[in-house]
Every structure is written in C-alpha cells, then in structure tokens.
Amino acid sequence: MQSGMKGENVILEVRNLSKFFRMGRHSVLKAVHDVSFSVRKGETLGLVGESGCGKTTCGRTSIGLYEKTSGSTLFNGKEIAQMKGKERKDLTKRVQMVFQDPYTSLDPKMKVHRLIAEGIRIHNIAANRNEEQEIVLDMLQKVGLHPSYAYRNIKEFSGGQRQRIGIARALAVQPEFLLCDEPISALDVSIQAQIMNLLMELQEKMGLTYLFIAHDLAVVKHFCDRIAVMYLGKIVEMGGSEEVYGHPLHPYTKALMSAVPIPDPDLEMGRKKILLSGESSSHMGEDRCRFADRCPYVSNQCRNEGPKMKEVAPGHWVACHQI
Amino acid sequence: MNKLVEIKNLEISFQDFHGAFKAVRDVSFDIYEGEALALVGESGCGKSVTAKSLLGLIPEKDGSIAEKSEILYQGENILTYSKKRWKEYCGQECGMIFQDAMAALNPTVKIGDQIAENLRVHQKISRKAAKEQAIAALRMAGIPQPEIRAEQYPHEFSGGMRQRSMIAMAMICQPRLLIADEPTTALDVTIQAQIMELMKSLKEKNRMSLLLITHDLGVVAGIADRMAVMYAGQIVEIGNSRDIYYRTRHPYTYSLLKAVPSLNGSHGRRLEAIDGMPPEAGDILKGCPFAARCRYCMQICIEECPPKYEFEDGHFATCWLHDPDADISDCKFQTGGNLCNQE
Numbered sequence: 001m002q003s004g005m006k007g008e009n010v011i012l013e014v015r016n017l018s019k020f021f022r023m024g025r026h027s028v029l030k031a032v033h034d035v036s037f038s039v040r041k042g043e044t045l046g047l048v049g050e051s052g053c054g055k056t057t058c059g060r061t062s063i064g065l066y067e068k069t070s071g072s073t074l075f076n077g078k079e080i081a082q083m084k085g086k087e088r089k090d091l092t093k094r095v096q097m098v099f100q101d102p103y104t105s106l107d108p109k110m111k112v113h114r115l116i117a118e119g120i121r122i123h124n125i126a127a128n129r130n131e132e133q134e135i136v137l138d139m140l141q142k143v144g145l146h147p148s149y150a151y152r153n154i155k156e157f158s159g160g161q162r163q164r165i166g167i168a169r170a171l172a173v174q175p176e177f178l179l180c181d182e183p184i185s186a187l188d189v190s191i192q193a194q195i196m197n198l199l200m201e202l203q204e205k206m207g208l209t210y211l212f213i214a215h216d217l218a219v220v221k222h223f224c225d226r227i228a229v230m231y232l233g234k235i236v237e238m239g240g241s242e243e244v245y246g247h248p249l250h251p252y253t254k255a256l257m258s259a260v261p262i263p264d265p266d267l268e269m270g271r272k273k274i275l276l277s278g279e280s281s282s283h284m285g286e287d288r289c290r291f292a293d294r295c296p297y298v299s300n301q302c303r304n305e306g307p308k309m310k311e312v313a314p315g316h317w318v319a320c321h322q323i
Numbered sequence: 324m325n326k327l328v329e330i331k332n333l334e335i336s337f338q339d340f341h342g343a344f345k346a347v348r349d350v351s352f353d354i355y356e357g358e359a360l361a362l363v364g365e366s367g368c369g370k371s372v373t374a375k376s377l378l379g380l381i382p383e384k385d386g387s388i389a390e391k392s393e394i395l396y397q398g399e400n401i402l403t404y405s406k407k408r409w410k411e412y413c414g415q416e417c418g419m420i421f422q423d424a425m426a427a428l429n430p431t432v433k434i435g436d437q438i439a440e441n442l443r444v445h446q447k448i449s450r451k452a453a454k455e456q457a458i459a460a461l462r463m464a465g466i467p468q469p470e471i472r473a474e475q476y477p478h479e480f481s482g483g484m485r486q487r488s489m490i491a492m493a494m495i496c497q498p499r500l501l502i503a504d505e506p507t508t509a510l511d512v513t514i515q516a517q518i519m520e521l522m523k524s525l526k527e528k529n530r531m532s533l534l535l536i537t538h539d540l541g542v543v544a545g546i547a548d549r550m551a552v553m554y555a556g557q558i559v560e561i562g563n564s565r566d567i568y569y570r571t572r573h574p575y576t577y578s579l580l581k582a583v584p585s586l587n588g589s590h591g592r593r594l595e596a597i598d599g600m601p602p603e604a605g606d607i608l609k610g611c612p613f614a615a616r617c618r619y620c621m622q623i624c625i626e627e628c629p630p631k632y633e634f635e636d637g638h639f640a641t642c643w644l645h646d647p648d649a650d651i652s653d654c655k656f657q658t659g660g661n662l663c664n665q666e
Contacts (some may be wrong), residue, residue: 115653190365193584196584197596215512219584245586259515260541261541262544263544263585266586
C-alpha cells in the first residue's frame with residue numbers, strides 16, 4: 001500500500017486493482033495485476049509501457065469502464081463499483097475519455113455539432129437548444145476549430161482536426177477528469193505537437209486532471225508530472241517525471257529509456273544502448289517477477305517471488321528485488 | 324565514394340477520379356555506395372512512392388513515371404530495363420523491407436521456404452542448399468532456434484521476429500542496396516532498438532547501401548549518414564545528417580525538429596507546433612509548398628518555386644530565405660547550432 005500518496009486532493013485512487021480476462025476454459029489472462037496508484041487534482045499521470053502491457057485495460061478499469069476483478073477504485077473518495085443510478089450517471093459526466101483513433105471513435109454519420117452536443121443532451125446541461133449551440137460553438141473555439149465547422153460532416157476532417165473534435169466532445173460536459181488513451185499516436189509529427197499544446201492549454205484553463213496513456217516516452221516526459229511504467233500488467237516503477245527520467249532504477253525502465261532514439265546524431269550515435277534480449281512474454285505467468293526472463297540482473301529470488309513496491313525516494317516507487 | 328543510384332527529375336503521378344495528381348514532383352538525389360540515406364517526411368509526402376519506384380513497384384494501371392525521369396543504377400537506367408534484367412535486379416541487387424511484415428509475408432508458406440524462394444529464383448541452387456542458407460540467414464538476423472523457426476508460419480512469429488525474417492529475406496542474396504520502408508514503425512521501442520542495431524551491423528558487414536524511409540527523426544539520427552527531407556512530393560533539404568541536424572537550412576526541417584519532444588528536453592515546455600496541415604496530394608501548388616505554414620513566408624514564396632541553394636558540401640535547401648536579396652534578420656534557424664539544447 002502506498003501510503004505516501006494519500007492526500008485530500010487525490011481525485012482518483014486505485015488500490016490493488018486487478019483485471020483478469022478468461023481465455024477459454026482453463027486459462028486466465030492477467031491483463032492488470034495488483035496495481036495501485038493515485039492521481040491528484042490538476043496533475044497529469046502518465047501510464048507508459050509497450051503494446052500489450054495492459055495500460056489501456058488499466059486505464060479503462062480504473063474509471064469503471066471495465067468491471068474489475070478485484071481491488072478498489074475510488075473517485076473523489078467513493079468506490080466506483082458501488083455507484084448506481086444517478087450517481088453513476090454523474091460519474092460519466094465528471095470523467096471523460098479521449099480515444100486513440102479519431103477515425104473510428106467518432107460516428108461518421110453524425111455532424112460535428114451533434115457529436116459534441118450528445119453528452120450535453122444526455123446530462124441536461126443546456127436549458128434549451130440555443131444554449132446548447134452556444135456551448136458547442138464555444139467548445140469548437142476552445143479546441144482551435146472554426147465555429148462554422150459545426151454543421152459539417154466528420155468525414156471532411158483530417159486526423160488532427162478529428163482529434164480536436166474528439167477532445168471538444170469529451171470536454172463539452174465539463175468533466176474534471178480526462179482519460180487520454182494514446183491521443184496523439186495516430187497523428188503526424190507536426191500535428192502531434194499541436195494536439196499536445198492544446199491539451200496542456202486546456203488543462204491550465206479548465207483545471208483538468210489527466211490520466212495520460214502513451215507508449216512514447218519522450219511525449220510522456222514532456223507532458224506528465226508523474227509517470228508510472230507498466231510491464232505485463234504490473235507497475236514496475238512510479239514517481240515524479242523528472243525523478244524517474246533522471247534516475248530510472250528498475251532495469252526495465254532503464255532499458256526502455258535507453259531504447260528511445262534521441263533526434264541528435266552525436267548523442268544518438270555515441271550512446272550505448274541497453275539492448276534487451278527477447279520480447280515480452282505472456283500475461284499468464286505465475287506470481288514472480290514478470291521481467292525476469294529479459295532482465296540482465298536476474299537472480300533466483302526473481303524467479304520465485306514477485307517483488308513488492310518499495311519507496312526508494314519520496315514519491316519514487318520501484319518494484320524490483322535488486323534495489 | 325561512388326554513386327550506386329542516381330535519381331534524376333523523378334516525377335510520379337497517379338490517376339484517380341479527380342484526374343491526375345503528382346505524388347512526387349521533380350525529385351533528384353543520389354545514393355552512394357555503403358552509405359545510409361534517410362528519406363524523412365510526414366505521411367503522404369511521397370517518400371514511400373519514391374522508394375517503391377526504385378523497385379518498379381509503382382502500379383502500372385494508375386501510376387506513371389514521367390518520361391524525363393531517370394533512375395540510374397550503376398549508370399544504367401532501370402526504367403528501361405528488360406523483363407529479364409528486372410528479375411535479376413529485384414531481390415538480388417536491391418532488396419526491400421516493408422513496414423507491415425505480416426502483410427508482406429505469405430501467411431500460407433513456411434518462413435524458411437519464403438526466404439529460400441528468393442535464393443532459388445536468383446541462383447542455381449538445390450532446394451536443400453537453399454533451405455540451409457535460409458536457416459543461416461535467420462540465424463544472422465538474430466532469430467533463436469532457426470532450424471525450428473524455419474518450419475513455422477508467419478502467424479507463429481511475433482512482430483519483431485517477423486521483421487527479422489523480412490530482413491533475412493531481403494538480405495539473403497546480399498543486395499547492394501537495401502530499401503527499408505518504415506521498418507520499425509509498427510514495433511515497440513525496445514524491439515525497435517534491436518532491429519536498428521541489427522540493420523546497422525548488417526550494413527557495415529556487407530558494405531551495402533541503405534535507403535531508410537521513416538518519419539522518426541530519432542531513428543534517423545542513430546543510423547543515417549545523409550538525409551533528405553521531403554514535403555508535399557519535393558525534397559526541401561538534403562545533406563549530411565549532422566549538417567541538417569545542427570545547421571538546419573529549411574524552415575520545415577527546423578520546425579519538424581522543434582516539434583518533436585525529446586528525452587533530453589525539459590518537461591512542460593510548449594512545443595513549437597507547425598500550424599495548419601500539409602497540402603493534399605491533389606492540390607495544385609504554386610510557389611513553395613510549405614509557404615502556407617511557414618513562419619518566414621515572403622511574397623515571393625507564394626508566387627515562385629524556390630531554387631536549390633548549396634551550403635556545406637552536398638547540403639542543399641530549397642528556400643527563398645537563402646536568396647541574397649531576402650531579408651533574414653529575424654530568421655532564427657539560420658544560426659544553426661544544436662537544436663536539441665535550444666530552448
């Protein structure tokens with residue numbers, strides 16, 4: 001239990017969360033296994049990891065989009081799984097999501113204003129249609145699109161513009177918390193920077209809290225206050241962005257950081273990379289360190305018992321036997 | 324160094340229901356022996372089409388290469404090759420690695436047989452010997468237990484393994500030129516590092532030339548000797564990678580370098596995004612294609628296409644700002660220097 005992160009301003013607290021999927025009759029895929037973290041109000045927590053490490057499942061389970069297997073997820077101190085009826089509906093207003101692929105996450109048959117207004121109608125935010133339209137146009141302006149776009153079809157827009165519409169749609173109900181699941185990885189480099197700047201601006205203006213899921217470490221470093229590194233369903237290291245990037249402790253975090261290419265030939269060519277052997281194995285393994293097969297510092301202990309999270313510096317947590 | 328490939332005035336256009344549009348507009352560059360040249364640009368800028376033309380992969384039905392274009396391979400124009408010569412050239416002298424290995428491999432043929440096929444097409448070799456060489460190639464590409472793996476099908480391989488098999492396949496005839504089209508884009512970073520390391524060592528060992536197509540400026544920094552930056556079907560800047568990274572001459576390259584967050588950059592800094600969007604393939608361009616998004620755009624940029632200006636040895640940029648008459652007092656990127664450390 002990570003007691004050091006309790007506080008009044010915690011908006012989302014996740015404790016020992018697990019999400020297992022049944023694969024056929026006898027096997028179970030442990031997509032998220034005993035994960036704990038918390039997100040404070042107004043901050044950005046980055047969840048990084050390679051594809052298939054369970055970061056999306058972790059994000060979705062922690063806001064109640066998937067039913068969890070065990071553990072608890074508290075939103076503003078209340079257990080999400082116990083919310084029902086009105087309270088549950090209210091949660092969907094306060095927590096919104098931005099999806100990875102702006103081509104498949106927006107209904108191609110809807111016009112922009114209907115897409116954005118959908119949430120406003122469901123939650124009865126606008127008193128009448130005029131007010132609704134006002135909010136829609138205001139949202140469009142906030143995300144940097146011309147208000148005249150409101151009556152166009154989705155298919156007329158490029159990827160970057162669609163992602164802006166996706167953000168406007170999420171923000172239209174005035175949420176407090178935004179789950180951004182790889183919001184920029186489907187976009188071109190020059191457009192990525194636009195969307196990242198937009199998300200940062202909106203956070204400042206509207207006091208939003210982000211749980212930001214990404215695989216690009218450079219993007220996460222740039223964007224997040226704190227980061228949690230996931231490997232095969234477990235968080236292996238967590239801490240302040242500068243701290244984790246400055247002094248990565250877990251062997252996986254170290255390898256991950258060294259694998260990210262730096263756009264500077266002198267630095268990049270001269271750098272010695274930690275090359276991991278093999279690829280990440282399955283989630284089905286027993287309770288042991290899941291990184292053991294690829295870890296250069298593996299010992300017998302790693303193969304027999306799973307490491308617990310330890311606080312090595314204030315707010316910097318690592319799960320590794322060697323530390 | 325000798326030139327292995329010379330591309331002169333390459334112009335490729337495609338037909339769609341709107342009419343013809345040019346995907347590549349008047350592109351010229353050379354590939355030297357033993358070098359790694361990176362072709363960098365955003366999606367739709369024509370970098371893949373340029374590379375595909377080197378292997379004759381432009382579909383004849385709706386794509387066409389302009390008559391003035393020349394692609395000289397060791398001094399011979401490949402566009403005028405006979406069928407027989409094409410067969411020798413493709414695969415044996417020029418190999419290619421594709422982005423999506425699952426789509427590029429045949430799902431119904433064993434990996435070992437697919438690799439051996441390339442050898443059997445090009446060389447008189449027995450089935451058994453080809454198989455042995457295929458296994459050796461898999462081993463060279465870093466696949467553990469190649470004897471067992473050669474008997475498996477692509478779906479039994481992971482993404483990184485498939486990409487390694489593609490490399491084994493492209494390398495088995497020891498081509499002089501290897502074209503890699505976004506070879507690591509679909510892979511995780513730790514696997515990307517493995518694959519790039521492998522390509523680097525193979526390139527050194529076989530002294531082949533590498534044409535790397537990518538949008539990732541970090542990957543380019545790790546491997547490329549020279550690079551060409553493409554925008555809207557044109558090369559806007561070309562030269563030694565170090566010259567381009569440290570003494571950037573084109574505003575697009577400069578903005579692109581500033582727009583990517585880097586691991587050694589600081590947290591929370593606003594990225595210098597490029598406003599607007601790249602032009603669509605069908606747009607008719609007058610003047611500089613980047614003019615609409617360029618911070619330093621002048622009147623002449625909208626009206627006339629800029630010529631090539633040369634700086635250091637072999638470093639060219641097509642931008643009016645380098646005209647002696649241009650007012651460049653407020654152009655930051657002219658100063659060059661280490662971009663990554665500039666705040």
